[in-house]
Amino acid sequence: MLTFEDMHYTQDGFSLHADFTVQDGEMLAVIGPSGGGKSTLLNVVAGFLEPTSGRVLWDGRDLAGTAPGKRPVSILFQDNNLFPHMTVAQNVGLGLRPDLRLSGQQMAQVEAALERVGLAGYGRRKPAALSGGQASRVALARMLLRGNPLVLLDEPFAALGPALKVEMLDLVRDLMGETGATLMMVSHDPEDAKRIAQRTVLVADGEAQAPVDTAGIFANPPEALQTYLGK
Numbered sequence: 001m002l003t004f005e006d007m008h009y010t011q012d013g014f015s016l017h018a019d020f021t022v023q024d025g026e027m028l029a030v031i032g033p034s035g036g037g038k039s040t041l042l043n044v045v046a047g048f049l050e051p052t053s054g055r056v057l058w059d060g061r062d063l064a065g066t067a068p069g070k071r072p073v074s075i076l077f078q079d080n081n082l083f084p085h086m087t088v089a090q091n092v093g094l095g096l097r098p099d100l101r102l103s104g105q106q107m108a109q110v111e112a113a114l115e116r117v118g119l120a121g122y123g124r125r126k127p128a129a130l131s132g133g134q135a136s137r138v139a140l141a142r143m144l145l146r147g148n149p150l151v152l153l154d155e156p157f158a159a160l161g162p163a164l165k166v167e168m169l170d171l172v173r174d175l176m177g178e179t180g181a182t183l184m185m186v187s188h189d190p191e192d193a194k195r196i197a198q199r200t201v202l203v204a205d206g207e208a209q210a211p212v213d214t215a216g217i218f219a220n221p222p223e224a225l226q227t228y229l230g231k
């Protein structure tokens, strides 16, 4: 369970407040106007930014002072964070061992993860030889092997075409279901939120609001969301 406990983050005149809980296994959408603080919220959870006051807790444990790499968190950005000089299998293997000294069993795990995301046989390719959708799948395979219970996605599929994006969202939903991981996904597209998330957090006017029913918030949007949606 992820808890924002009266969390404030302030920098250079920008401030963000959050006070809510994300349930285990929940898939949560994070939406709101540009510059509202969606990425900031994720960066606080990931540990790239520290709260100015208040706390962020995972299973009741304060994450303050825990380095990003030691947090139970996998994060995926739009550029997929693949290393261009490494093969697909090596990029995925990093999810198991940063030094890539993989045992035979771990190499089999890499192959199984690639197969799970629909990339069986692609292990020897370099990222430059992949389509955008395939690159996203590699990043998801690595995330799968990391096995972290909390997954943060920051507009990871924004550059993909609509059909491909739907395919990737469905894959994410299936993977989260299989692993039981908790998901927070930033998106600018209401359709993404509706497809994947039962509840949605609106980030606007300095507040990451408590999650509400996704269908409800788009059927009857609050003012900040109406402006953002152009309604």
Ligand SMILES: Nc1ncnc2c1ncn2[C@@H]1O[C@H](COP(=O)(O)OP(=O)(O)OP(=O)(O)O)[C@@H](O)[C@H]1O
Binding pocket: 012, 014, 032, 033, 034, 035, 036, 037, 038, 039, 040, 041, 203
């Ligand atoms: N590296 C940084 N240094 C200083 N200020 C920053 C930095 N990154 C973001 N900000 C500021 O923090 C505020 C929140 O930005 P953030 O990126 O979290 O918003 P966002 O909702 O994710 O926006 P977008 O939808 O455009 O990605 C903005 O005022 C932004 O200008």
